Amino acid sequence: MKIGVIVAVYNGERFLLEQLESIANQSRKPDAIWIRDDGSTDQSKPLVQQFITDHSELCIHFIQGQNVGFKENFRLLLSEAYNKMDWIFLSDQDDRWDSDRILKMEKQIQKVDNMSAIASSFRFMNQKSEIYSIPLKQGWSNQNLIPRVISEFRLEPISVDELTFHNYFQGCAMAVHQSVAEEYLKINNPYLPHDWMLSLIAASKNELYFWNEPLFDYRIHADNTIGLPQSSRFEFFNRIKNMNTLYNRTIVIKQSKEVLETLEINYPELMTENRKQQLQFTKENLKLIEYKKIIPLIGQFSNPFYHQYKSKFGQIMDLIYCITH
Incomplete structure (x- = not known):
């Protein structure tokens, strides 16, 4: 199985290197990495170039593009990788992966013949790279993103009906089969963000799964109040x-x-x-x-x-x- 990683970058100098290093330090190395800079005006470009120099053992493709927005940035990255890899992991620029994330996801992929997309759970991380918790809703899973109980370390199918109410997964939680990426590139999608659309494509074939184990740290910035408790x-x-x-x-x-x-x-x-x-x-x-x-x-x-x-x-x-x- 050939596994690729795509990393969308835009003005990410503050946290970018921490995320790239977490990808480089995987126990199961990716077969290739595609990084596309979406017209950054900060030091993202030299940081990526230095990362490539420091990790000559990895196959890294760096694309320096004009600013097209995050949705189009991921689409362009998928268009580069989908016909060269069996599976593609999506990555934001400011998270941090567990060192065995690819290995554990690959093991789950190999368990099911008809799987074409999988997402894992995650932990919240602040701008100081510290892990923190939020109040969890009774009867919900995946940090309050899935409105039903899914046991820890369970591989669970996700249906189309569920996705018509709510987007269960961030793109950075996902890995998709090349067939899903190929269909995404052809499909008429005037509304949805890339992650919701990728999930919908796989779920339409009953091939979307969730693995309930946190395998990366999802960074919430100071100006992002999603999930923060109200204390007064x-x-x-x-x-x-x-x-x-x-x-x-x-x-x-x-x-x-x-x-x-x-x-x-x-x-x-x-x-x-x-x-x-x-x-x-x-x-x-x-x-x-x-x-x-x-x-x-x-x-x-x-x-x-x-x-x-x-x-x-x-x-x-x-x-x-x-x-x-």
Whole structure:
């Protein structure tokens, strides 16, 4: 099995070397590494060049490109690697891999004949490279990204239906088979980020799996408040205030609508009657919230799709948004 790694870089000088070294220090070395700099204006380029010099034992391809954004950067990297490798690991520029990450993922890949994408769990890391924990929701897995219990060290299939509600995996948690990368490069994808689309492609064939073991440290920057606990009454009410915006009231269902529309465009055979009804619900819900239609919105409270997207508290917050705006 030939395994490649793609690393998307943009102004990453602060943490880039730590991540590259963690890839170089894998117990199972990658057969090739592709690094594409997306038009950085900092010292990322000389850092990569020095890394290549220091690791002549590795096959490293460095692409210096113009700025095209993270989604296109990963697409271009996949286009370089997909026809040369059997499996491709995706890497951000600021994380840190466990030294046996590739080895452990490869062992899981070899267990299942029909696997074409796999993601692992992770740990949170701050900008000082320190590991920290967040409060975990009861009944959730993978650092509150998967809304069901998956036992530790379990290899679990993930379905298309699950992905129509939520993106379970960051790209940096994933490895994909060349067939998934090839299909991604051909597919009509006007909406979704690369990681969600790659997961969807594999899940559409019942070939997406999750390995519940943390195998890398996922860095959260100081200006990134995802998952951070609210520790004071002021912060709690400030959080409620921030939730009372059109963006925050609609983003989850808007993204789900885009997933379902992507399925409709590319995999019409997967648009079951239930998924068609789900898509119709998302369209109606977004319009009701955008135009503050209070009575029809209350009428949706009994819709089972609403309960799958949002808790009763979330539904009440939708109502409060419509009333206060």
